[in-house]
């Protein structure tokens with residue numbers, strides 16, 4: 001850890017030295033993103049009996065009526081609640097939650113979600129969870145989407161794992177729809193996972209961010225993700 005920090009410091013320091021000699025960097029556009037609402041799934045407050053608490057500010061959907069995701073007080077990473085995904089009740093089913101956020105065209109954004117499995121209800125073979133971002137035009141039509149890594153029956157049920165996807169908003173994008181999905185292949189009704197502490201961030205352009213040097217953890221992780229095999233994220 002100590003060595004890594006030292007190496008980071010050297011990289012960042014070196015890049016900053018270059019940046020300070022190039023005035024153009026001081027005029028970088030803002031890359032701030034509007035915050036996700038109810039990102040920790042604390043609202044509405046779940047009461048007993050726990051049965052039907054769709055998260056405020058999120059849109060939930062499912063391939064079969066009656067399947068749904070909702071807030072739960074049984075598991076949480078921060079606060080008192082998380083979002084629970086119970087497996088779709090039919091084979092080849094899906095369900096998900098999404099939230100739309102205004103973006104600046106051509107800016108780069110990232111979406112984070114923390115996920116933990118349920119030790120007593122593991123995902124079935126072929127079932128996966130995944131995060132992605134859909135870019136939408138001003139009239140609400142999807143332009144394109146960028147997929148993040150997937151998780152499956154091997155998701156930990158004892159520690160939260162971080163999943164992250166990032167991409168450039170197209171030049172005609174007005175919004176980004178962040179999405180968390182559960183795809184069930186051949187194990188209807190089997191499997192539960194929980195999601196907490198989502199985040200949507202603006203990412204500085206590559207040439208303006210010393211932290212996006214090729215040897216940092218984040219870009220290394222993204223490189224792994226861009227391969228053919230979806231990768232697990234770092235854990236916390």
Ligand SMILES: [Ca+2]
Nearest residue numbers: 040078079081
């Ligand atoms: Ca929470």
